Amino acid sequence: MRINHNISALRGNNQLKITNKALDKSLERLSSGYRINRASDDAAGLAISKKMKTQIEGLEQSSRNASDGVSVIQTAEGALNEVGAMLQRMRELSVQAANGTNTAADRLAIQKEINQLNNEITRISTDTEFNTKPLLNGNLDCQSYSNTTNVEMISLSDQVDAKDYQFKITQDARQAVMTGMKLNDLTGDITDTQAGIININGIEIEINEGDTREQVFEKLRDACDTMNIKVFAQVGTSTNPDNAGYESGSIADGPLVLMTKEYGSSQSIEIHCDNEELCDLLDISKSGAKAVGVDAKATLGDGFSNTATTSCNGNIITVTDGDGFEIKFKTTPGAAGTIFTDQTVGDAGASITDGAGSDEVSITVLQAGPMDLQIGANEGQTMEVRIPRVDTYTLGTNVVNVCTQEGASNAIAILDKAITMVTDIRAKLGAYQNRLDHAIANLDVGAENITEALSRIGDTDMAKEMSIYTQKNVLAQAGTAMLAQANERPQNILSLLQG
Secondary structure: OOOOOOHHHHHHHHHHHHHHHHHHHHHHHHHHOEOOOOHHHOHHHHHHHHHHHHHHHHHHHHHHHHHHHHHHHHHHHHHHHHHHHHHHHHHHHHHHHOOOOOOHHHHHHHHHHHHHHHHHHHHHHHHOEEOOEEOOOOOOOOOEEEOOOOEEEEEEOOOOOOOEEEEEEEEOOEOOEEEEEOOOOOOOOOOOOOOEEEEEOOEEEEEOOOOOHHHHHHHHHHHHHHOOEEEEEOOOOOOOOOOOOOOOEOOOOOOEEEEEOOOOOOOEEEEEEOOHHHHHHHOOOOOOEEEEOEOOEEEEOOOOOOOOEEEEEOOEEEEEOOOOOEEEEEEOOOOOOOEEOOEEOOOOOOOEEOOOOOOOEEEEEOOOOOEEEEOOOOOOOEEEEOOOOOOHHHHOHHHOOOOOHHHHHHHHHHHHHHHHHHHHHHHHHHHHHHHHHHHHHHHHHHHHHHHHHHHHHHEOOHHHHHHHHHHHHHHHHHHHHHHHHHHHHHHHHHHHHHO
16 A cells, blocks of 8 residues: 555546546537537538538528519519500500591690600619619610710620621611701791691691791791601701701701601601792792601621621611520711711702711620629529610600601501510519529528538537536546545555554
């Protein structure tokens, strides 16, 4: 028996420390709820659980992202619902205007409502936003770059690839323009023999006895406004009235210019007058006169396949191909260098001389523009959402004019196409929303399943851990008692010395 080293106490103390350490770890797990509280608890499990936690947080945020995307789509679709309702109303008005029982004044009143509806479509296109992000002005579609300011891309289908497209404008679009009517000789009031009716595109303008020069101009101006025709006095002799070609002058100095606000062969100005004295006074041909606009023309180059075709309506050029390929371009005068000779109120017709044609126009379609929704936890897990530009130009309703029966009939066909276009866009947005709804459900299920797996790796099994805690607690109590007994054993040696 030895007293310098109490081996029994040392062994008891060592076991007690091991038990206390296990008891501390068990208490930590029970109090935190986690099986892994530090890397030393389970190095591999920690690495796996942290990766899973990253995925879970990413999936949950992606689900919220997709929900935001649904809100964007619902906002755009709600605006398009109103656009569709207005197009339906415009079609109803066009059908009404096409009826032969209407007078010119009736069609004029109908046109005023159509003009206001077109203005509202334009406002919706520019003002519809989500989180200050415009939705219907084309900003959420593929963007493009043009090498000339005279040509811009206004819409394209999803099947158009991002690359360069070349073509040439061989003929500029032109408004219907008529010059030659003068108010210079009208220095006094209209006399009884000069009073009569000027008919412009079927709208009768009554020139009454006693009307002044300003009153005659006001009647012409107000009537033409309803027919989308601009009226102003010419200054200079330019043959191209677009942009800065003509300057607005005094009605007492230069001839009047009548110019349609839109371009193309569908635009016309036809003037008749029923009083020869009034014709002589205003320099209007007694047999009447008519001016018609001109459609643009283009030839395709590199970037387009040999099956692509073009169609031109005014200054809008549409290129189509198989598989739904479609691009629309808007041109402005000067793209082709075309030379025009103006129609006057006394001529039989206007002449057009093609210029040499434009330099090659290059439109670069970029990948940038569409809204990419991050609907996955990892890089590149995105969904592209493209919302095309929706305004009166892309819909074609900017040229709707029902002031004549022929114009009203043409408007019905234009509005049918516009309604179909809006319906197709809404169907596309609906498909996006359905896809996002499924994506949200998938993300939520994925996050739930990975959370369950993470729980198995990182969470404490409370029942099992409580059993371990109870075991270690009993061992700690036993170890403490045995250490006390071991510390008393050396005292027994003293009885031998007392012998």
